[in-house]
Amino acid sequence: MKRRNSIFLTTALALLLCCLAHRPFPQPRYATRSPIPPPSAQPSATVPMTKDFAVPVLMYHRICDLTPQEARSRLTFDLTVTPANFEAQVRYLKAQGFTFLTARDVEGAIRERAALPVKSVVLTMDDGYQDNFAQAFPILQKYGARATMFLVTDTVETAGHLSWGEVQAMRPQVGYGSHTVHHYDLTQLAPSQLDYELVQSKRVLEGRLGEAVPDIAYPSGAYNDQVVARTRAAGYLAGWKKGGGPATPTDEPLLLPRVRVRGCTTVARFRQMVWSGVSVQRDHTASRLARSRTRRARPEAA
Numbered sequence: 001m002k003r004r005n006s007i008f009l010t011t012a013l014a015l016l017l018c019c020l021a022h023r024p025f026p027q028p029r030y031a032t033r034s035p036i037p038p039p040s041a042q043p044s045a046t047v048p049m050t051k052d053f054a055v056p057v058l059m060y061h062r063i064c065d066l067t068p069q070e071a072r073s074r075l076t077f078d079l080t081v082t083p084a085n086f087e088a089q090v091r092y093l094k095a096q097g098f099t100f101l102t103a104r105d106v107e108g109a110i111r112e113r114a115a116l117p118v119k120s121v122v123l124t125m126d127d128g129y130q131d132n133f134a135q136a137f138p139i140l141q142k143y144g145a146r147a148t149m150f151l152v153t154d155t156v157e158t159a160g161h162l163s164w165g166e167v168q169a170m171r172p173q174v175g176y177g178s179h180t181v182h183h184y185d186l187t188q189l190a191p192s193q194l195d196y197e198l199v200q201s202k203r204v205l206e207g208r209l210g211e212a213v214p215d216i217a218y219p220s221g222a223y224n225d226q227v228v229a230r231t232r233a234a235g236y237l238a239g240w241k242k243g244g245g246p247a248t249p250t251d252e253p254l255l256l257p258r259v260r261v262r263g264c265t266t267v268a269r270f271r272q273m274v275w276s277g278v279s280v281q282r283d284h285t286a287s288r289l290a291r292s293r294t295r296r297a298r299p300e301a302a
Contacts, residue, residue: 047099049115054246054280055106056273057122059217059258060086063139064131077263083135087142089261089270093121094143098274102175103148103215106247107238107256113249118281121274122247123147124240124258126179126217128156133166140173150179150217150240153204164208177215177240178202186218186227194227198234214238217258228254246277 061079063086070076081089093100099117103124109116123140125132128151140147149170155161167176180186180197181204189197198216205213214237218227221242231239231254244257251257259273 048118050118050281051113051115051249052281053109053116053118053120054248054277055101055116055120055122056246056277057103057106057124057240057256057258058273059242059260060123060125060136061127062129062131063125063136064129064134080263081261081265082263083139085265086136087139088267090123090139090143090145092271093274094145096274100145100147102146103177103238103240104175107215107253110247110249110251110253110256111237119278121277124217125149127152127183128162128167128179130161130163130166133162133170137170137174146173146175148175148177148215150177150215151201151205152179152181152183152219153201154181155183167208171209176205176209176213177217178205178213178236179217180219183219185220185222187222187224191226191230194230195234198231198236202234202236215240221258223255246280248280 060081062076063081063083065082066076066080070080097119099120101116101120101122103122105116106122108114123145125136125147126149128149132149136147139145149162149167151162151167156167157163178198178201181201182197184193184197186194186197202213202216214235216231216236216238217240223231223239223241228239237253238256239254240256240258242258242260244251245259247256259276261270261273265273
């Protein structure tokens with residue numbers, strides 16, 4: 001009898017364990033997280049805006065992994081950011097809540113005295129390398145990041161550079177500006193050749209894109225008074241140089257600053273670059289408050 005009861009209890013316990021093993025886990029009683037919405041091309045209404053903006057405009061060139069032979073060239077290494085580092089940088093900007101603008105957004109806000117997001121950044125890429133499409137563009141798509149590419153029109157459709165089909169494929173997430181026809185040092189050109197570099201590149205880009213191209217990046221950041229004057233005469237509304245910190249409303253539209261991201265740029269340096277705009281705005285705000293307190297205190301002192 002005891003043996004029969006033992007067998008019964010053992011069988012019952014095995015059945016119970018079998019049922020528990022196949023029972024689905026209970027659903028959580030709290031609400032599940034809703035899917036992340038797709039990134040918006042424009043800042044949402046909840047993004048803080050300011051007319052006293054300071055926007056870091058980052059300048060890239062190549063986005064690729066170099067061969068050992070290529071890496072031995074100091075210039076090539078300096079111009080190149082690896083895809084892994086580029087993605088880490090874009091991911092950081094996204095995680096920190098930066099709004100990705102285009103160069104045209106910034107120059108338009110400067111000319112029209114419009115507001116821009118307090119925490120924003122511009123990604124620009126010079127020269128139109130093919131890896132901008134093959135390596136950088138998938139990363140831009142992944143994080144919903146907008147960018148501006150400055151094209152040397154005579155190198156489009158040449159080895160190692162973008163094709164017109166690739167240029168079109170990246171629109172409208174990527175905007176475009178001129179980087180002249182041949183990437184010559186504009187300060188060394190005769191007036192007629194200077195005008196050709198400025199006018200012809202603009203004409204080619206506008207013909208291909210079917211829209212106005214108001215921005216130019218001066219090759220190697222080189223400019224002088226003649227370059228600026230002829231750039232204005234050619235119909236450009238904005239000229240981008242290199243160096244000078246974040247872009248602010250008081251900048252001369254044909255001498256707008258950019259900050260170069262190099263192959264050797266460290267994480268700490270990159271973060272310093274992208275937060276520089278917020279720091280400048282904070283300093284401006286502190287200065288205004290100090291002046292306001294001084295003005296209010298004067299009548300009391302009298």
